[in-house]
Amino acid sequence: MRDVTVVGSGPNGLAAAIAMARHGLEVVVLEGAESIGGGLRTRELTLPGFRHDVCSAIHPAAVTSPFFREIGLLEALDWLTPEASYAHPLDDAPAAVAWHDLDRTVEGLGSDGDMWRHAMEPLVRHVDGVVDLTGHQLLRVPHDLRATAHFGLRTLALGTGLDRHLLRGDGAAALLAGCMAHAAGRMPSLAQAGAGLLLAAHGHAGGWGYPRGGSQAIADAMVEELARHGGRVETGHFVTDLRELETSRAVLLDTSPELLRTSPTSPASYRRALNRYRYGSGVAKVDLALSGPVPWLDPPLALAPTLHLGGSRDAITASENAVARGRVSPRPYFLAAQPSNLDDSRAPGSGHTFWAYMHVPRNSTVDPLPLLLSELERHAPGVKELVLASSTRRAHDLEAYNPNQVGGDIYTGELSLLQLVRRPVVSRAPWRTPIPGVYLCSSATPPGPAVHGMNGWYAAQLALRDMFGVSAQIPSA
Known part of the structure; x- marks a missing residue:
């Protein structure tokens, strides 16, 4: 019987695996895709040599993560910290930085x-x-x-x-x-x-830093740390039934709650509780390969790898509230990143990469590309002429790419005050499930989404205590 199986190689799954392997346990991570990383993948989505972050790109929470500090992750990476953390172009005033x-x-x-x-x-x-x-x-x-x-x-x-x-x-x-x-x-x-x-x-x-080479560098460093302690990752292994994992003493799931909600091994009361768990809005994402840097009218915008596009406070509020009502604003809010401004490994020659997503209703088929280019042209006229290629993923495409992104929800659950308490159920230990030896360690558990590994670390502490008699304490931040 294997000691530990972790399902999913996102940051929380890898954090859980590392935490277990550091105690000398046999740990195997099963990843459904052909490559590791989950939301940390970096790929050539547009043209050869243009490396785009598939999901997350900028990582403010990583720098202060107690778990990443514990394993020395930041020291293992070439971490880029910009002088401008983020910036916001405005229509009739200088950009706010x-x-x-x-x-x-x-x-x-x-x-x-x-x-x-x-x-x-x-x-x-x-x-x-x-x-x-x-x-x-x-x-x-x-x-x-x-x-x-x-x-x-x-x-x-x-x-x-x-x-x-x-x-x-x-x-x-x-x-x-x-x-x-x-x-x-x-x-x-x-x-x-x-x-x-x-x-x-x-x-x-x-x-608001990020690693040179893309978010994949975080996943690769975590896999290296796991390997140092004897753990390994098996790619191309989708888990669709928890019963195939019954030969493991402990199972940690870096997945949405859907695998537990639909499992016949889950008690009926737990399945009913998970039925009340709510997923949030979807996202529609664009990646651009550019022949040069974005020609911002306001020069400080070129110094910020992260940008918030969409106008004033009132305009952004209206955009987000439209999505909450199931609609898309004609001028949506975009969260955007231009990582190649500081990281010349992202594109060949004088090229640049640009990454952006907008919020949309779940399963939306809205194409974000024309909306993004329209917003960019407000603040960087001529940017359209720099576009060499583009890659778009609509909300209804995301779940096909990653089943954990239900309807295009990259946060693995609605972000509301209720669901900060019920994530995914109301419990003092929501990572522990009623199935003996099975734990949930994804962003559907506290502290929610971000690249910090804490969800996986908390779940691992419970599994170590419950299943292996190891009392492992998590220090304060």
């Missing part, structure tokens, strides 16, 4: 600068406490009560729309709205506000 340097950001925001400092400085100063609070689950007492108070009060203000009375300038309001819209859902809301504040704080703390 969130610099890694908080003082520089405050200076650039003019009359809203002092309020931005008031909002961000305590979170940056207590960023480890904020990560501890947001990097676990709500049903626990946080370690840093001061960080909790700072974060909670600001989340309440943003999530109830009070920020409209605090941030009156277009730039600061758009910067926060762009961060909040990362967490697809109705705006304003507490869940979106909390996610936005965390991302904004990361921008001035560890920064």
Whole structure:
């Protein structure tokens, strides 16, 4: 009998596998695709030599991840930290830029600068406490009560729309709205506000960095760490029935809850609870191969690998609320990345890569390419002439590519306050399932989506204690 089988080689599956293998257990990771990485894959999606991140591209949460610190992952990579964490072009005003340097950001925001400092400085100063609070689950007492108070009060203000009375300038309001819209859902809301504040704080703390060579570098480094402890990955092995894993003492699933919901081995009460789990909106994604850099009208935009496109705070709010009602705005919000601005390994010669996605209703067939090019032309006239090739994935394509992205939901579940508690069920240990030896370790468990490996680490701690009698403690951030 094998000690441990992990299903899925995304960051959480690999984190769980590493955590188990470090205790001398026999660990095998089964990956359905022909290549490792899940949402960390980097591929030539357009033209030879143009390397695009298939899913995630920029990784603010990785820098402060306690698990990545534990295994020395960041030191194993050539990590790029831009001077401009993210930027937001505006129609009738200079672009708003969130610099890694908080003082520089405050200076650039003019009359809203002092309020931005008031909002961000305590979170940056207590960023480890904020990560501890947001990097676990709500049903626990946080370690840093001061960080909790700072974060909670600001989340309440943003999530109830009070920020409209605090941030009156277009730039600061758009910067926060762009961060909040990362967490697809109705705006304003507490869940979106909390996610936005965390991302904004990361921008001035560890920064919005990413590894040279693409997100695949993270997955490759994690597989190397797993191999050092005797674990291995088998690709091309789709698991469709949990009963084929019954020869393992412990099974950890880096999957959506669907495998458990449809399994005859799951108790009926658990299946009913999973029936109440809600998936969020889908995404439609574009990758562009460009003959040169994007010709931004506003030069600072070229310094930010991450961009939020879609206009003012009100325009972004309207776009996200349209998706929540099952529609697509004529001017949608785009989360975009231009990683080749700092990473010359992404494209040959003078070429560049560009990555962007918009939120859409689940299973949508909307083509994002014309909408993206229209938005880019507002701020970078002539960019269309630089497009050598493009690759698009509509929401209804994503589930076929990765069954865990139900209807194109890359977050593995709706991001709402209710589902921060019920992820995927209400429990003090939601990673543990009622099936003996089976644990869920995907983004459908706390602390939710992002590349930090914490979901897998938490699940592994439970499995080690339950099945192998190993008391492994997770340090605070």
